[in-house]
Amino acid sequence: MINLVYNEMLKIVRKKRLFIIAAIIAVLVGLFTYAQFKHVQEVQKRLGTNDWRTQLQQQIIDTQNRLNSSGISEEWRKFLQIRLQQQQYYLDHDINPSAPGAPTFMRMFVENSIELFVPLMVMVVVADLVSSEASGGTMKLLLTRPVKRWKILLSKYIAMVLSVSFIMLSLAVLSYLISGAVFGYGGWNLPLLTGFAVHGEELNTANVHMLPQWKYLLIELGLAWFVALVVGTLTFMLSVIMRSTAAVMGIMLAALISGAILSNMVSSWESAKYLFMVNLRLTDYISGTAPPIAGMTLGFSMAVLAVWGLAALIVSFFVFMTRDVY
Amino acid sequence: MKINSVKIITVLSILASGLWILGLGVMVQDQFFHQATPLPPKVATEAKTNDRTxxxxxxxxxxxxxxxxxxxxxxxxxxxxxxxxxxxxxxxxxxxxxxxxxxxxxxxxxxxxxxxxxxxxxxxxxxxxxxxxxxxxxxxxxxxxxxxxxxxxxxxxxxxxxxxxxxxxxxxxxxxxxxxxxxxxxxxxxxxxxxxxxxxxxxxxxxxxxxxxxxxxxxxxxxxxxxxxxxxxxxxxxxxxxxxxxxxxxxxxxxxxxxxxxx
CATH class of the missing domain: 3.40.50.1110 (SGNH hydrolase)
Structure with a gap:
């Protein structure tokens, strides 16, 4: 079994995809680091100070002004209201939610890439894991070995899990190293708040507690890994079912992008919360942003994702073991 | 050379998997089984800065x-x-x-x-x-x-x-x-x-x-x-x-x- 997994890893590494992904991450992180750096400079220039309390207070006032202007949508108003209460809570407890530093940048990068960027990178590796064997004709060679079919698929699945872990690792390491060059490498022990619960337009702070940033990051990366794993499993299933890698990519892309669009407009369509793609933003529950549909919680979203992932896993094994290969 | 890089990546991936699972574990412990201890508000105590601004x-x-x-x-x-x-x-x-x-x-x-x-x-x-x-x-x-x-x-x-x-x-x-x-x-x-x-x-x-x-x-x-x-x-x-x-x-x-x- 170990040899089989090793063999699959060898195939993945030989395709050089992992290096391409690392390069893409490096370029994007560089880009975002520069953008963030510019932003910090601009704010500092506008307010004439780098005191974060003044900056946060100014953000709160700006939000209040936006809330008072007519013609903003109900959803946006709710989102702003929640964020306002959260910012005020941070301010009242004298905690800076965005102290500069590489770990803060990492946290923001993970929060913003969990929905689309990480799944995309996972797809690049996983989409042709099985389908390329089918379209390339190597499937027959693989199946003529005296190894059970489920073992072959399992080895591929384990290799998939390992590459997902590797992608998350390179994301974490690269974003830390590159952004640290600008923002400094410190800040692992900064306190952050978690445990906000959203009830309608109110923010429940009864369960709020402090976490050091390293723990917070570990939690967020774990969640991002979980999301990547579910998306990877779904892609894996499509890759088993279909011979064409392009079709696999197309379907997954459509699903992911529709998820990004849907989360902005599904608040009135309640049953949409059972779709996997509106549940991808798990890190939002940690930071305390209002979910796209009222009533969604961390446990709920993880359960939905887990069910989708398990179903995909069962389907892929079933299809792979019963299919005729010719 | 090739073989080596595959080995390194595999080992790193296995270690990373462990780390992310640990992250999920910490998450479960922190988000679902956390005893609520309300935080008292803290006020920044800072005297007037004596700069020229x-x-x-x-x-x-x-x-x-x-x-x-x-x-x-x-x-x-x-x-x-x-x-x-x-x-x-x-x-x-x-x-x-x-x-x-x-x-x-x-x-x-x-x-x-x-x-x-x-x-x-x-x-x-x-x-x-x-x-x-x-x-x-x-x-x-x-x-x-x-x-x-x-x-x-x-x-x-x-x-x-x-x-x-x-x-x-x-x-x-x-x-x-x-x-x-x-x-x-x-x-x-x-x-x-x-x-x-x-x-x-x-x-x-x-x-x-x-x-x-x-x-x-x-x-x-x-x-x-x-x-x-x-x-x-x-x-x-x-x-x-x-x-x-x-x-x-x-x-x-x-x-x-x-x-x-x-x-």
């Missing part, structure tokens, strides 16, 4: 916010521009104004610890308040009731008193410029009556301001008297860019710098 704080309603000025500067923006030409000292402006704010809400806002901290640092405070109390978004004009306006004014003056008292208690030294009202409805049918109400309102407010040291009531009524429509934004209520410039210049002219520093 001149701290300006703006408080109040849409006028201070700059509603109606397409550049978004408002009179505070033009005022700061003007001050920059007068002094080389670095200026730091904190604009805490909120559209539609009434005097009672400003009293509330001043209780926030961070707002208090900002005030404590301030060298100059600029504020407009009362427009929304008096005009109530134009509602009060449709049925001008003398009794009701008296009642509103009495309440407003009490709030104003509290506002000034709070500012003085927090910061005894800052110079406060209280910018009083103009009459945007001068050209309307009952312009004479509304003008009278605004004048009386301003007079009473100035009386309150006079009870405190270094609180200066700055009139704007006269600025808009002759050409009110040229200085109003299309909503016929807020000043436009030109109107804001006039107010900004007037306040700026009250601040002079000597070699020693402010005032």
């Amino acid at each position: 001149l701290h300006l704080v703006a408080l109040g309603d849409s006028l201070t916010r700059g509603t109606g000025d397409e550049t978004g500067k408002g009179y505070v923006g033009y005022l700061v521009d003007e001050l920059r030409t007068k002094t080389k000292q670095p200026l730091q402006l904190t604009n805490l104004a909120i559209k539609g704010l009434r005097s009672a809400e400003l009293v509330q806002q001043l209780r926030q610890p961070e707002v208090e901290r900002q005030l404590k640092q301030a060298d100059f405070v600029f504020m407009t308040i009362g427009g929304n109390d008096l005009f109530q978004g134009g509602e009060a004009l449709r049925n001008l009731s003398f009794a009701r306006i008296q009642q509103t004014k009495a309440m407003y003056l009490r709030n104003l008193e509290t506002i000034f008292r709070t500012i003085r208690a927090v910061n005894p030294h800052a110079v406060v410029f209280y910018i009083s009202l103009y009459n945007p409805f001068k050209q309307l049918n009952n312009g004479k009556t509304t003008s009278e109400i605004v004048r009386q309102w301003n007079y009473d407010s100035a009386e309150v301001a006079a009870r405190y040291p270094n609180i200066i009531a700055v009139p704007t009524y006269d600025l808009f008297e002759l050409h009110v429509n040229e200085y109003l934004y299309s909503d016929q209520f807020h000043p436009n860019k030109e109107g804001y410039k006039l107010i900004g210049e007037r306040v700026a002219s009250l601040i002079t710098f000597t070699k020693g520093g402010e005032k």
Whole structure:
């Protein structure tokens, strides 16, 4: 079994995809680091100070002004209201939610890439894991070995899990190293708040507690890994079912992008919360942003994702073991 | 060589998997099984910084916010521009104004610890308040009731008193410029009556301001008297860019710098 997994890893590494992904991450992180750096400079220039309390207070006032202007949508108003209460809570407890530093940048990068960027990178590796064997004709060679079919698929699945872990690792390491060059490498022990619960337009702070940033990051990366794993499993299933890698990519892309669009407009369509793609933003529950549909919680979203992932896993094994290969 | 890199990546991936599973474990423990211990609010205790920066704080309603000025500067923006030409000292402006704010809400806002901290640092405070109390978004004009306006004014003056008292208690030294009202409805049918109400309102407010040291009531009524429509934004209520410039210049002219520093 170990040899089989090793063999699959060898195939993945030989395709050089992992290096391409690392390069893409490096370029994007560089880009975002520069953008963030510019932003910090601009704010500092506008307010004439780098005191974060003044900056946060100014953000709160700006939000209040936006809330008072007519013609903003109900959803946006709710989102702003929640964020306002959260910012005020941070301010009242004298905690800076965005102290500069590489770990803060990492946290923001993970929060913003969990929905689309990480799944995309996972797809690049996983989409042709099985389908390329089918379209390339190597499937027959693989199946003529005296190894059970489920073992072959399992080895591929384990290799998939390992590459997902590797992608998350390179994301974490690269974003830390590159952004640290600008923002400094410190800040692992900064306190952050978690445990906000959203009830309608109110923010429940009864369960709020402090976490050091390293723990917070570990939690967020774990969640991002979980999301990547579910998306990877779904892609894996499509890759088993279909011979064409392009079709696999197309379907997954459509699903992911529709998820990004849907989360902005599904608040009135309640049953949409059972779709996997509106549940991808798990890190939002940690930071305390209002979910796209009222009533969604961390446990709920993880359960939905887990069910989708398990179903995909069962389907892929079933299809792979019963299919005729010719 | 190839074999080695595969081995390294595989081992790294296995270690990373362990790390991410640990992350999920920490998450479950932290998010689902956490004993709630409410956090007490903590206030930043920081003495006034002794740098050379001149701290300006703006408080109040849409006028201070700059509603109606397409550049978004408002009179505070033009005022700061003007001050920059007068002094080389670095200026730091904190604009805490909120559209539609009434005097009672400003009293509330001043209780926030961070707002208090900002005030404590301030060298100059600029504020407009009362427009929304008096005009109530134009509602009060449709049925001008003398009794009701008296009642509103009495309440407003009490709030104003509290506002000034709070500012003085927090910061005894800052110079406060209280910018009083103009009459945007001068050209309307009952312009004479509304003008009278605004004048009386301003007079009473100035009386309150006079009870405190270094609180200066700055009139704007006269600025808009002759050409009110040229200085109003299309909503016929807020000043436009030109109107804001006039107010900004007037306040700026009250601040002079000597070699020693402010005032």
